[in-house]
Each structure stands twice: as C-alpha cells, then as structure tokens.
Amino acid sequence: MTAVPRPHDRPDAALRAEALESLLLERGLIDPKVVDGLISRYENDVGPMNGARVIAKAWTDPDYRRRLLEDGTAAIAELGYSGPQGEHIDVLENTPTVHNVVVCTLCSCYPWPVLGLPPSWYKDPAYRARIVREPRRVLTEMGLPLDGDVEIRVWDSSSEVRYLVLPERPDGTSDLSEEALAALVTRDAMVGVGRVTSP
Amino acid sequence: MDGIHDMGGTQGWGTVRIPPDEPVFAEPWEAKAFAFGALSARLSGQNLDAMRHAIDRQHPYDYLVDGYYGRWLGCVETMLVDSGVLAPGAVDARARRLRGEDVSEPPDATPHRPEYQPTAGGSLREIEAQPRFSVGDRVRTRAHAHAGHTRLPRYTRGHVGTVAAIHPAQVLPDTHAHFIAENAQHVFAVAFDSTELWGDDAEPFALTLDLYADYLEPI
Numbered sequence: 001m002t003a004v005p006r007p008h009d010r011p012d013a014a015l016r017a018e019a020l021e022s023l024l025l026e027r028g029l030i031d032p033k034v035v036d037g038l039i040s041r042y043e044n045d046v047g048p049m050n051g052a053r054v055i056a057k058a059w060t061d062p063d064y065r066r067r068l069l070e071d072g073t074a075a076i077a078e079l080g081y082s083g084p085q086g087e088h089i090d091v092l093e094n095t096p097t098v099h100n101v102v103v104c105t106l107c108s109c110y111p112w113p114v115l116g117l118p119p120s121w122y123k124d125p126a127y128r129a130r131i132v133r134e135p136r137r138v139l140t141e142m143g144l145p146l147d148g149d150v151e152i153r154v155w156d157s158s159s160e161v162r163y164l165v166l167p168e169r170p171d172g173t174s175d176l177s178e179e180a181l182a183a184l185v186t187r188d189a190m191v192g193v194g195r196v197t198s199p
Numbered sequence: 200m201d202g203i204h205d206m207g208g209t210q211g212w213g214t215v216r217i218p219p220d221e222p223v224f225a226e227p228w229e230a231k232a233f234a235f236g237a238l239s240a241r242l243s244g245q246n247l248d249a250m251r252h253a254i255d256r257q258h259p260y261d262y263l264v265d266g267y268y269g270r271w272l273g274c275v276e277t278m279l280v281d282s283g284v285l286a287p288g289a290v291d292a293r294a295r296r297l298r299g300e301d302v303s304e305p306p307d308a309t310p311h312r313p314e315y316q317p318t319a320g321g322s323l324r325e326i327e328a329q330p331r332f333s334v335g336d337r338v339r340t341r342a343h344a345h346a347g348h349t350r351l352p353r354y355t356r357g358h359v360g361t362v363a364a365i366h367p368a369q370v371l372p373d374t375h376a377h378f379i380a381e382n383a384q385h386v387f388a389v390a391f392d393s394t395e396l397w398g399d400d401a402e403p404f405a406l407t408l409d410l411y412a413d414y415l416e417p418i
Contacts, residue, residue: 011294017228019293105207126212152404159409
C-alpha cells in the first residue's frame with residue numbers, strides 16, 4: 001500500500017457546500033441575503049474594471065500618478081475602492097527597463113478592491129511555484145517575452161501588503177479619453193503577466 | 200508549518216495556462232464556498248490568519264484535488280469544527296444524507312470559540328516601537344519554521360537580503376493564527392537576488408517579500 005489513503009466515496013464539493021449551507025441555515029448562523037449579496041458584489045461590482053480606472057487616471061493625470069506611487073491605498077480610495085484584501089496597496093510602476101510581476105506563493109493573496117477575486121492561473125500551483133524561480137521563462141510561456149535587458153522584479157505577497165502593477169501606457173493612445181484608456185487595461189497587465197496594447 | 204501550500208520554487212508543475220473569458224465562479228458551489236469563507240472568521244470567532252492556517256492544514260491530497268474554492272470549503276469546515284460550532288463529521292454526514300445514504304448525523308458539539316479579542320479591525324496596527332531595521336540594511340531570514348502558521352516561505356529561509364522598504368506594522372500571523380497574541384510589528388520589504396535563492400545558474404532577477412520583524416536577524 002503506497003497510495004495516499006483517502007476516502008474513495010467522499011461527497012463532492014457541490015454536495016459538501018450544500019451540506020454546510022443547510023447546517024448553517026438551520027442553526028440561524030447565516031442570512032441567505034448576506035450570502036447572495038457577497039456573491040453578487042464580487043461577481044458584478046468588485047473586479048479588474050476598478051483597477052483599470054485607477055491605471056487610466058494615472059496615465060492621464062500626472063498629479064494622481066504621483067500620489068498613486070507615493071501612497072497607493074489613499075489614491076485608490078480617492079476613486080472609492082477599498083475593503084477586504086486592500087488594507088495597504090502599493091503600486092509598482094513598469095517602465096521600458098523595469099518589469100514588475102506579482103504572486104502569492106503561500107496562498108493566493110490578491111488586491112481584491114482593484115482586481116476582484118483572483119483568476120485561475122494566479123492560483124495555479126505552476127504559477128505560484130515557478131514565477132519566483134524562473135520568471136522570464138514563465139512570462140514567455142504566458143505570452144510576454146521580455147527583452148534581455150529588462151530588469152525583472154518579482155513580488156511575493158507574503159504579508160497583508162497587496163500590489164498593483166502600473167503598466168506602461170501603449171503608444172498611439174494620446175487622443176484617447178480616460179474612459180477609453182480604461183477599456184484597454186487588462187487584469188493580466190495589472191498583475192504583470194501581460195502588457196496593454198493599442199486598440 | 201512545512202506544508203503543501205508552501206509552493207514557491209517547487210518543480211514539476213508544467214506550464215501555466217490562461218483560460219480566456221473565465222467567469223468569477225466556475226460553479227455555483229464555488230460562489231457559496233467563497234461567501235462562507237468570507238464569513239468564516241465571524242462564524243467561528245477566529246480570524247484571517249487562522250483561516251489561512253486552516254487552509255495550510257488541509258490534507259496535501261485534498262489541497263491539490265479540491266482546488267482553490269474547495270480549500271475554502273475545507274477550511275470553513277475546519278474552523279467551525281475547531282470552534283465547536285459543528286461536530287466533527289457533521290458536513291460529511293449531511294452531504295451523504297443529501298445524496299440518499301442512510302447515515303446518522305453526529306450530535307451537536309458544544310461551541311468553544313477561542314478567547315480572542317482583536318484590538319482593532321483588520322491586520323494593520325499603530326505601534327510606538329521604532330522599526331528594527333532601516334532601508335539598506337542587510338538581513339538574514341530565520342532558517343527554520345515552527346509547526347504552526349507562518350508567512351516565511353521555505354524557499355527564502357536562511358537567506359540574506361536587503362531591506363527595500365518599511366511597511367506599516369501588522370499583527371504577526373505566527374501568533375495571531377493561534378490566538379496567542381497580536382504581536383504587532385513592522386513588516387519589511389526585503390529584496391533578494393535570484394542567485395542567493397537559486398544558485399549561480401539562476402535567471403537574473405530580484406525577488407521581494409514582505410517579512411515580519413521576527414523573521415529577520417541583522418547581519
């Protein structure tokens with residue numbers, strides 16, 4: 001017997017979630033309206049569109065950009081974004097010579113108020129394990145080959161500090177409004193595994 | 200603890216794939232697991248660090264097979280059982296009954312939520328002590344972990360880095376997760392050269408972690 005002994009008929013996750021819900025409901029410990037409200041908030045209101053607004057404003061308002069890099073939490077709160085997993089947010093500026101990329105190797109800490117809940121690739125053991133060991137190779141595999149002279153900085157979110165990457169503004173976008181710019185900004189660019197491209 | 204959750208630098212996982220147009224929750228149960236997780240500290244009388252430790256303690260096999268929200272489900276059950284809100288085996292028995300198995304449910308447990316009162320909301324704290332290190336100081340990380348919760352990943356232990364920034368003080372997860380004390384202390388952004396962590400053949404890059412004062416010693 002060398003296989004790890006685990007129950008072969010363990011109820012699946014959907015059934016266990018239903019079981020947990022029924023146990024909590026019959027004890028009066030959860031309010032279905034609160035549960036539904038939480039789910040709806042993170043499905044609809046808290047997501048990368050918030051971070052995209054922060055980035056677009058930083059691209060168009062030099063004073064905001066300065067405030068954002070000095071005190072990310074406060075500058076982000078100016079736009080109304082704060083809450084769980086956003087107690088202290090630092091903003092990392094990508095430049096033609098410096099590329100920042102963010103991970104949480106121990107769980108999957110992520111700046112919820114600006115990016116919402118983490119995507120599956122961010123929680124993938126392959127990302128958590130490898131980006132701190134061979135970031136250039138991983139970024140290339142993920143579609144972001146970087147020039148050899150670009151300095152890579154990897155940030156492992158090991159405390160309650162959360163990180164948001166300020167990507168480079170793409171060329172040819174000087175005529176775009178803040179709103180149009182926000183529509184270009186991707187979640188992946190704000191974690192540091194993608195870049196923002198011109199429309 | 201040295202667990203499956205501490206993944207930094209481990210090998211053999213293959214390539215990272217980015218699925219296009221991914222929904223926030225792939226299945227309805229994932230949304231429920233998220234909501235229960237978000238409420239778990241309140242329901243169990245515990246805290247965020249205890250929640251992370253309850254994830255760390257999932258069986259390594261389950262940790263990998265269950266995925267992210269499956270782990271949330273598992274950790275909520277662990278927290279509720281640890282606090283006596285649910286009896287051990289209660290969730291499994293109810294799930295089996297839901298699928299038609301004739302199993303009996305365990306009698307209710309006696310709630311014994313931890314004697315724990317946070318001094319403030321969240322994890323940041325104002326403290327009077329001056330930061331133990333300054334920007335530019337060389338520091339060495341602690342070489343060994345204890346059996347409980349910690350936020351000092353294995354791949355950075357016993358290594359030398361440079362303090363790059365001083366963050367606000369935060370409660371120490373190592374004691375807070377176990378309801379021993381908040382132990383609020385400064386957190387330092389410490390930058391490591393990739394060769395310090397992975398040897399001379401490493402790709403050139405800098406790696407920064409946010410490390411609690413207790414994890415560091417001066418050189």
